[in-house]
Amino acid sequence: MQNNAIFVVGYPRSGTAYLARLLGEALNSPVVSYGQYHSIADEGLDRPGNYKIHQLHLFPERRYAPADANKQPVEQLIIGDTILNESAWKGERIIHILRDPRGVAVSVMFYWxxxxxxxxxxxxTAESSIMPCSWVDYITAWQESKIKFVQIKFSQLLTNTGVTLYNILSCISVKLPSDQDIETAIVNQDFAYRRRLIEENGDNMPYGKDAQLKHLRKGVVGDWRNYFTCKDGERLHNHAGKLMMELGYIQSNDWYKDLPNVRKTTKRSTSL
Incomplete structure (x- = not known):
């Protein structure tokens, strides 16, 4: 691993691009694709900072090494077709971002x-053509990983951006930017401000204006309540309820029973 690399990882639609861009702004460093993986978050490629921020849906997986007669599992990191062995991966600068799967589901619906x-x-809830695996399998793989990483929640980043960003930077052994640099990064990555920039110049951004606009919507916590029905909640709970409880996203196994039987919101917009 390059000692100037910072990897922002998470399940698709979990806020990885937002965090990667915040870090890039705060550290005055480029957000750049890794290998053949073409990231929608890429920007600031001419920034002179000391780091390279990579936004990825990196997946830790245990596999048996072919040459190992004892069949001891070797932990690897999967990036598409790229596999990185634990022995070659130091892990000092991996940031894993978690998002409530209800928010993930709504964002997936809009984005695709x-x-x-x-x-x-x-x-x-299952491996598909657009997802590497289920939300539960992805999060569980990171929770059980022996690879060193920093973990935050998307909700923390949205509701307490400055403190959360400062805490991340403190944990990953980088030269800390000034408070003003952090504040400037937050202002420049504000969702409404970014959408205006995309409207003006989105065709010059990765994947073009339409994709960039679909990528950003509200940037708020709890919007899933406008879309989930009791049936939707029960389906997701049956798949992810145990992990949602462990992570603090729900406080009881009955959370979905108070949801409406008919969706309140039928008009859909584009967004995170």
């Missing part, structure tokens, strides 16, 4: 233009 939330829940 799915017809309804049912299809989005299908995608995040």
């Amino acid at each position: 233009g799915l017809p309804d939330l049912d299809k989005a829940i299908d995608y995040i």
Whole structure:
């Protein structure tokens, strides 16, 4: 691993691009694709900072090394077709961002233009053409990993951005930027401000204006309540309830029973 690399990882639609861009701004460093993986977050390629921030859906996986007669599992990091062995991976600068799977499901529905939330829940509860694995399998793999990483929640980043960003930077052994640099990064990555920039210049950004606009919507916590029904909640709970409880996203196994039987919101917009 390059000692100037910072990897921002997470399940798709969990806020990885937002965090990567915040770090890039705060450290005055480029957010750049890794290998053949073309990231929608890329920006600031001419920034002179000392680091390279990579936004990835990196996946830790235990596999048996072919040459190991004792069949001892070797932990590897999977990036598409790229595999990095634990022995070659120091892990000082991996940041894993978690997002409530209900928010993930809504964001998946918008970003991929799915017809309804049912299809989005299908995608995040099983391996699919657009997902590397289920949300539970992805998060569990990181929770059980022996690779060193810093973990935060997307909700923390949205509701207490400055403190969360400062804490991340303190944990990953980088030269800390000034408070003013952190504040400037937060202002420049504000969702509404970014959408205005995309409207003006989105065609010059990775994947173009339409993809960039779909990538950003509200940047708020709890918007899933406008879309989930009791049936949706029960489906997701049956798949992810135990892990949601462990992570503090729910406080009881009955959380979905008070949700409406019919979706309150039928008009869909684009967004994170």
